[in-house]
Amino acid sequence: MEKYIGIMSGTSLDGIDAVLVATDGEQVRLLARTSSPFEPDLRQRLLTLAGGGTVTARQWGELDTELGKAYAAVANRLLAESGHSAGQIRAIGCHGQTVWHQPDGPLPFSLQLGDGNRLAADTGIIAINDFRRKDMALGGQGAPLVPAFHQRVLGGVNHVRILVNIGGIANITVLAPGQPVLGYDVGPGNMLLDLWCRRKLGQPYDKDAHFARQGQVNAALLASLLAEPWLTLPPPKSTGRELFSEDWLDARLPDGMAPADVQATLAELTATAIANEVAKWPAGELLVCGGGGHNPLLMQRLSALLPGWRVDTSNSAGVDMDAMEAMAFAWLAHQTLHGLTGNLPDVTGARRPAILGAIHLPG
Numbered sequence: 001m002e003k004y005i006g007i008m009s010g011t012s013l014d015g016i017d018a019v020l021v022a023t024d025g026e027q028v029r030l031l032a033r034t035s036s037p038f039e040p041d042l043r044q045r046l047l048t049l050a051g052g053g054t055v056t057a058r059q060w061g062e063l064d065t066e067l068g069k070a071y072a073a074v075a076n077r078l079l080a081e082s083g084h085s086a087g088q089i090r091a092i093g094c095h096g097q098t099v100w101h102q103p104d105g106p107l108p109f110s111l112q113l114g115d116g117n118r119l120a121a122d123t124g125i126i127a128i129n130d131f132r133r134k135d136m137a138l139g140g141q142g143a144p145l146v147p148a149f150h151q152r153v154l155g156g157v158n159h160v161r162i163l164v165n166i167g168g169i170a171n172i173t174v175l176a177p178g179q180p181v182l183g184y185d186v187g188p189g190n191m192l193l194d195l196w197c198r199r200k201l202g203q204p205y206d207k208d209a210h211f212a213r214q215g216q217v218n219a220a221l222l223a224s225l226l227a228e229p230w231l232t233l234p235p236p237k238s239t240g241r242e243l244f245s246e247d248w249l250d251a252r253l254p255d256g257m258a259p260a261d262v263q264a265t266l267a268e269l270t271a272t273a274i275a276n277e278v279a280k281w282p283a284g285e286l287l288v289c290g291g292g293g294h295n296p297l298l299m300q301r302l303s304a305l306l307p308g309w310r311v312d313t314s315n316s317a318g319v320d321m322d323a324m325e326a327m328a329f330a331w332l333a334h335q336t337l338h339g340l341t342g343n344l345p346d347v348t349g350a351r352r353p354a355i356l357g358a359i360h361l362p363g
Ligand SMILES: Nc1ncnc2c1ncn2[C@@H]1O[C@H](COP(=O)(O)OP(=O)(O)OP(=O)(O)O)[C@@H](O)[C@H]1O
Pocket: 008, 009, 010, 011, 012, 013, 014, 165, 166, 167, 168, 169, 190, 193, 194, 204, 205, 206, 207, 208, 209, 289, 290, 291, 292, 294, 295, 296, 325
């Protein structure tokens, strides 16, 4: 088995998750993990950029460098905490920070910041990043990429097993016997819940759904949110802050609604958008990963909306729900380094499987 580091900082913009895994490409064993929240000022600048804000070339370059340094610091800390040296690690797979994702239209692209040169130089380890754009160059969405990893670590069961990652955006992977793996983004995950909670309570997220539980779901608002045409588009599809933004929410909010009712309705939107896609399959097992799996209200509503389904976290199937995405990028680094493909054309819509990412050598 070779050792890899995986680094993920997702669309919730909460911080950086890093894992150390041992893998031969078939088995992926988690050895250690750590995480580090973003400094509030860095988070704010990333939010501005991801919200379509304008920055100068200088600010852009500085942010790229700052993130590269932050990823390297987390990787070095993971090495120290787990008692490893750089020489024991084959490569780092680093997702980077998505600041814009535009999968459709005449000039599709997906931009993840975090300088891989600096990551390689500051750790002394091969750094692989920019995993999405090869798939896009081949006509794909460039996302989601995790379904291939889900298949590797949780596939091969003889019932319908669906994985849902509830991060900033929610995405599903369908593992059904005799079917090619399917996967696509299904709608907002925690993004709008976090945004509203921050705006109304000044807190980064609605811990344990205390705020949402003080309110009632507003049926008219829920219907208007669910009327978003993107939600019923067929896959392949992916999305982000570019669509499910503060402006998107504000355009649909009626005046004077109790803040807790909005929070409750946003939680119901997340649960319903997921359940509507899951319910298209014969009842089986729904495994939740990502931060939304810690939200007891989302878990409760998914169970209620999906009678006949076993709803649990991916921990119940032996894969740490909080480590899943970072593990996937460690595994993707293994794929790339071994000249193996990482994308699934049935998922992303790319013309063919491809070797993903840009390799930065430390020497
Ligand atoms: N105890 C909890 N109660 C409610 N929500 C929680 C709890 N713990 C975590 N969360 C939610 O999980 C979010 C973080 O999720 P996660 O780390 O999976 O996001 P991410 O890495 O940005 O994901 P992605 O890349 O998939 O968008 C928080 O912003 C919060 O909304």
